[in-house]
Amino acid sequence: MVHPFFDSPKPRIFAHRGFVPEDLARDGILENTRAAFANALAAGADYLESDCHVTRDGTVVLFHDEDLSRTLDDPRAVSEVEYGELERLMAVRGGLLSLEAALTEFPGARWNLDLKIDGTVEPAGALIGQIAADRVLLASFSDERRTRGLAAASRVGATTLVVTSASQGVMVRILLAVALRSRALQARAFQGIDALQIPERQGPIRVLSQRLIEAAHRHGVEVHVWTVNSPGRMRELVRMGIDGIVTDRTDLAVAALR
Structure with missing residues (x-):
C-alpha cells in the first residue's frame, strides 16, 4: 500500500524553501516564507521543502539558517529572538511561518521538513504527529534527531507512520553497502528508510549512481536529488530513474517534467 505522502505523480517536484519569482525577490520577499510556499504551490510544486528552527520562546519556525545575518542582516541566532519579534521582522519579507501554521494554513500540502537543531526535535515531532503524519517526510543530517523526531510523532498517537529519509550516517552505510555489492549489508542499511535525498556529488565524492x-x-526506497535548477539536467536525472527533484525553480521544473 502506497503511503499518502507518496501518492503523487513522478517525478516528484520539491520546492526548495518554497519559490520566489524574480519580481517578488526584487520586492524583498524571502525564501521559507508564507509567500514563497504559496507561490510554489501556485506554480505546480508537489511538495514543499523547508527547515525547522526554534525561537527563544520555544516556537518551531520554518527557517533555514541558524541566524538572521544572511536574510535580515541581523547577527542574532533564531534561538535568541522571540517569535513575536521575528514575525514582525518577517512581515514585509513574505511572512514568517511557524510549523503549526504551515501544517494548518496549507492543509493539502505535503512537506519535506529537516530538523536542523536539537531544540526542534520533540516539539516538531509532536506537531507533525498530531496534525500531518500522512503528509510530512521528516529528515535530518543527524540520525539521533531524525529517530527522536519520529518517536515524538508516534508518542502523540499518530495513526499513520511518518516517512523519513536517510541521515548522513545512514547514507554512508548505504553507499558502502552498494560499493561492496553486498545484498545483506544493503538490506540492513536501507531498513526503516523511505527515501534518499542526496546531491549528485559531495565535494570530490560522487554520491548518485545508477547502482x-x-x-x-x-528496497522500496525513493531517490530525490538536490538542488537541481537546470531543466536539461532534471530530464537527464529522470531518465536515470530518480524519483524526485528538489529545486529552487519550481516554474522550470514544472515546465520540464509535467
Missing part, C-alpha cells in the same frame, strides 16, 4: 538508484528501488 545506487537500482539498490534503493530494490
